[in-house]
Amino acid sequence: MNKKVVNSVRETSPLIHHLTNQVVMNFTANGLLSFGGLPIMAKAEEEAKDIAKLADGVLINIGTLTQQELRAMITAGKSANRKGIPVVLDPVGVAATAFRTSAVNQILNKVQPTVIKGNAGELAHLVQIPWETKGVESLGDGNGEEIAYKVAETYQTTAVVTGKTDIICTGINIVKNDTGHPILGKITGAGCLLGSILSACLTTKDPIEEQVLTAVEFYGTAAEHAVNNSDVTGPGSFIPHFIDALSLDVDELLRGDL
Amino acid sequence: MNKKVVNSVRETSPLIHHLTNQVVMNFTANGLLSFGGLPIMAKAEEEAKDIAKLADGVLINIGTLTQQELRAMITAGKSANRKGIPVVLDPVGVAATAFRTSAVNQILNKVQPTVIKGNAGELAHLVQIPWETKGVESLGDGNGEEIAYKVAETYQTTAVVTGKTDIICTGINIVKNDTGHPILGKITGAGCLLGSILSACLTTKDPIEEQVLTAVEFYGTAAEHAVNNSDVTGPGSFIPHFIDALSLDVDELLRGDL
Amino acid sequence: MNKKVVNSVRETSPLIHHLTNQVVMNFTANGLLSFGGLPIMAKAEEEAKDIAKLADGVLINIGTLTQQELRAMITAGKSANRKGIPVVLDPVGVAATAFRTSAVNQILNKVQPTVIKGNAGELAHLVQIPWETKGVESLGDGNGEEIAYKVAETYQTTAVVTGKTDIICTGINIVKNDTGHPILGKITGAGCLLGSILSACLTTKDPIEEQVLTAVEFYGTAAEHAVNNSDVTGPGSFIPHFIDALSLDVDELLRGDL
Numbered sequence: 001m002n003k004k005v006v007n008s009v010r011e012t013s014p015l016i017h018h019l020t021n022q023v024v025m026n027f028t029a030n031g032l033l034s035f036g037g038l039p040i041m042a043k044a045e046e047e048a049k050d051i052a053k054l055a056d057g058v059l060i061n062i063g064t065l066t067q068q069e070l071r072a073m074i075t076a077g078k079s080a081n082r083k084g085i086p087v088v089l090d091p092v093g094v095a096a097t098a099f100r101t102s103a104v105n106q107i108l109n110k111v112q113p114t115v116i117k118g119n120a121g122e123l124a125h126l127v128q129i130p131w132e133t134k135g136v137e138s139l140g141d142g143n144g145e146e147i148a149y150k151v152a153e154t155y156q157t158t159a160v161v162t163g164k165t166d167i168i169c170t171g172i173n174i175v176k177n178d179t180g181h182p183i184l185g186k187i188t189g190a191g192c193l194l195g196s197i198l199s200a201c202l203t204t205k206d207p208i209e210e211q212v213l214t215a216v217e218f219y220g221t222a223a224e225h226a227v228n229n230s231d232v233t234g235p236g237s238f239i240p241h242f243i244d245a246l247s248l249d250v251d252e253l254l255r256g257d258l
Numbered sequence: 259m260n261k262k263v264v265n266s267v268r269e270t271s272p273l274i275h276h277l278t279n280q281v282v283m284n285f286t287a288n289g290l291l292s293f294g295g296l297p298i299m300a301k302a303e304e305e306a307k308d309i310a311k312l313a314d315g316v317l318i319n320i321g322t323l324t325q326q327e328l329r330a331m332i333t334a335g336k337s338a339n340r341k342g343i344p345v346v347l348d349p350v351g352v353a354a355t356a357f358r359t360s361a362v363n364q365i366l367n368k369v370q371p372t373v374i375k376g377n378a379g380e381l382a383h384l385v386q387i388p389w390e391t392k393g394v395e396s397l398g399d400g401n402g403e404e405i406a407y408k409v410a411e412t413y414q415t416t417a418v419v420t421g422k423t424d425i426i427c428t429g430i431n432i433v434k435n436d437t438g439h440p441i442l443g444k445i446t447g448a449g450c451l452l453g454s455i456l457s458a459c460l461t462t463k464d465p466i467e468e469q470v471l472t473a474v475e476f477y478g479t480a481a482e483h484a485v486n487n488s489d490v491t492g493p494g495s496f497i498p499h500f501i502d503a504l505s506l507d508v509d510e511l512l513r514g515d516l
Numbered sequence: 517m518n519k520k521v522v523n524s525v526r527e528t529s530p531l532i533h534h535l536t537n538q539v540v541m542n543f544t545a546n547g548l549l550s551f552g553g554l555p556i557m558a559k560a561e562e563e564a565k566d567i568a569k570l571a572d573g574v575l576i577n578i579g580t581l582t583q584q585e586l587r588a589m590i591t592a593g594k595s596a597n598r599k600g601i602p603v604v605l606d607p608v609g610v611a612a613t614a615f616r617t618s619a620v621n622q623i624l625n626k627v628q629p630t631v632i633k634g635n636a637g638e639l640a641h642l643v644q645i646p647w648e649t650k651g652v653e654s655l656g657d658g659n660g661e662e663i664a665y666k667v668a669e670t671y672q673t674t675a676v677v678t679g680k681t682d683i684i685c686t687g688i689n690i691v692k693n694d695t696g697h698p699i700l701g702k703i704t705g706a707g708c709l710l711g712s713i714l715s716a717c718l719t720t721k722d723p724i725e726e727q728v729l730t731a732v733e734f735y736g737t738a739a740e741h742a743v744n745n746s747d748v749t750g751p752g753s754f755i756p757h758f759i760d761a762l763s764l765d766v767d768e769l770l771r772g773d774l
Contacts (some may be wrong), residue, residue: 008767018273021299022299022301022538023283023287023299023536023540024284024540025284025295026284026539026540026542026543026704026705027284029539029704029705030703030704030751030755033702033703033704034702034750034752036753039539039704040609040612041538041539041579041580042294042539042580042581042609042612042613043538043580043582044580044581044582044583044615046298046613046615047612047613047614047615047616048611050613050614050615051612051613054612063299064283064299064301064302065300065302066298066301066302066326066581067302067304091631093298093300096300096309096312097297097300097304097305097306097308098305098306098308098309099304099305099741101303156516158346176749180348184481186291186292186505187288187291188284188288188291188297189284191285193625215760231489231747233499234292234501234502234503234505235288235291235292235501235502235505236288236292236497236498236499236500236501236502236503236504237498237499237501237502239288239498239751239752240753241749241753243435243750243751243752243753243754244749244750244751244752244753245750245752246752247750247751248704252269274645279544279557280538280541280557280559281545281555281557282542284542285542321557321560322557322559322560323558323560324560325560325562325582351556351558354556354558354563354566354570355558355562355563355566355567356563356566357560357562357563357566358563440658444549444550444763445546445549446545446546446549446555447542447545448540476520489747491757491760492547492550492759492760492761492763493546493550493759493760493763494546494550494755494756494757494759494760494761494762495756495757495759496756497546497756497761498756501659
């Protein structure tokens with residue numbers, strides 16, 4: 001975990017344009033604010049270009065996608081590419097329906113993502129590796145490294161396969177992260193908020209490997225930290241403490257303060 | 259309360275397709291995850307059929323309905339009927355506007371709900387029994403049993419009239435539930451999340467009377483349990499503890515653990 | 517702070533029709549319920565008139581505006597004007613895009629707001645006073661009084677410029693409020709929920725200066741109260757305690773109970 005990445009986010013308060021799903025908007029906005037970024041969740045196609053002018057990064061998450069929102073996502077992503085700011089794509093549930101598969105294909109045809117992140121089932125689907133999923137959840141356990149390599153290569157991007165162990169492939173190297181806690185699987189939007197934190201970390205001047213690894217390590221460590229709070233008695237009470245933990249300094253987090 | 263119903267949900271993690279209102283999506287998803295189900299909140303008509311193929315149940319809640327979402331609700335409901343999985347209809351605020359009344363009529367013309375749940379004002383409106391409402395709230399106190407019977411008979415469904423006492427009519431019998439707490443009236447989406455828990459319970463192999471009664475009893479008992487937590491000082495702090503309580507075993511809940 | 521205003525809201529439970537952004541719906545609904553109002557968040561244009569018939573006030577917040585929602589906002593606002601109930605306009609991020617600027621102009625051409633509230637950057641933009649903003653956030657520090665006067669005069673309304681010091685101009689007088697806490701800037705929707713509390717206070721029979729000042733003073737004092745709770749360790753744990761504090765009596769709040 002690179003303190004510099006986290007501190008840079010807090011010094012610059014990057015504005016992240018979220019085109020994300022309705023289920024997690026509030027949680028994501030609060031999590032990013034706590035971490036040190038600024039969310040803007042404009043979703044109209046008409047203003048996607050104007051927002052891109054102001055934004056420092058763009059997050060595209062298709063969790064509750066509609067046809068109308070797809071257009072705004074593509075416009076925002078293209079504008080971000082032109083401006084040279086990072087784009088994170090989170091293809092939530094892409095394997096579940098033809099509509100999502102087609103939408104992600106359309107996005108990938110027009111937008112160059114800096115990072116594609118998702119669970120193994122989602123990213124496997126993007127590169128035609130067989131995988132079992134249930135709705136938006138990924139089941140089974142397989143070769144995450146193969147998936148990460150193939151996504152990075154196919155889409156000329158950095159791939160982040162989330163799971164018990166997160167696997168990051170920048171195209172050349174594979175790095176892994178083991179921080180995190182199973183309780184993240186019992187709350188909605190844990191992966192979605194990670195996409196937002198990732199987008200913020202990608203706006204710093206550090207190498208992408210440092211940025212991505214720091215984002216996932218920090219996120220998982222914050223979850224471990226929050227779950228140890230004696231006031232946490234289940235997923236409901238975990239949420240506010242997790243959001244609190246996202247505001248800590250790297251040192252506080254590692255010492256286990258709070 | 260039938261432990262078998264709750265345990266079955268936890269063993270099978272049923273995937274519930276939610277076509278629900280934007281106000282409660284996050285709360286509902288977290289509540290269902292805590293209880294043991296899996297939410298998917300796809301709302302595009304284009305993918306409603308594909309999602310139905312994966313889903314174990316469908317929840318239709320019209321709280322922030324638009325014309326576009328209505329089409330997705332009908333497609334999802336019809337697909338669920340064909341597949342033989344349960345459909346719960348929550349006609350939120352149906353009495354408030356002609357748009358909602360017409361929407362619910364369209365749904366009921368094309369979709370056979372397994373359960374219709376709502377407050378007395380909403381269900382009274384479906385069977386033309388006079389009732390006073392204020393927005394989405396039901397006022398007054400009347401013959402809930404008559405309403406439940408008439409809804410069950412008219413729509414060949416199981417009716418759940420929620421209130422201080424919940425009244426359930428499977429068409430033949432009336433059963434009642436007195437668990438719950440007035441604080442549920444001070445948070446948004448208490449009824450909506452119950453619809454989600456109900457949908458999950460309907461996916462087990464138990465008799466419908468057991469499923470429905472267990473859902474409402476468990477839900478009300480979880481509220482009573484949470485409100486007794488010494489950290490709860492109002493509706494805001496009640497919410498996380500209520501979500502926690504939804505994850506408890508029936509025995510823990512009845513013993514008052516936590 | 518005028519106790520009468522707060523008590524009147526709690527006696528009458530005003531129904532506030534919210535046409536608001538998707539990020540804050542749940543937080544806003546829970547905050548208003550805790551304070552004593554009733555939220556209804558219908559967003560379809562088709563039912564905007566019917567909802568206005570039931571409503572005691574209307575809140576228009578353009579945070580995640582779409583073209584479709586704009587039509588519903590205008591219909592709801594016009595219906596409220598005809599009925600003589602208060603309308604609050606919160607032009608979130610109006611300076612950020614041409615789409616928002618145009619939307620707010622359309623609203624202001626057809627709807628007479630009782631109150632326009634926003635941060636200095638948003639309200640400055642409405643009266644062509646230069647101001648620096650970042651996304652939906654207002655930066656810098658300038659002449660809030662000039663902005664408030666000019667908005668009140670230009671739009672024949674009461675202007676509320678929120679910030680470290682809130683500045684209220686009813687057209688004649690300027691009044692100020694210094695309650696509040698910086699943590700409100702670390703959670704999403706703090707301004708949005710204030711719009712909702714304001715709408716509820718505007719439904720009482722008190723003079724508008726009393727209504728508006730009470731709303732902002734109460735709101736800021738509730739934040740101060742919540743942040744002092746020993747269970748609050750960051751913005752995540754602040755939220756539930758803030759919602760709790762909104763339910764307190766004015767006396768409890770001022771004494772610092774809980």
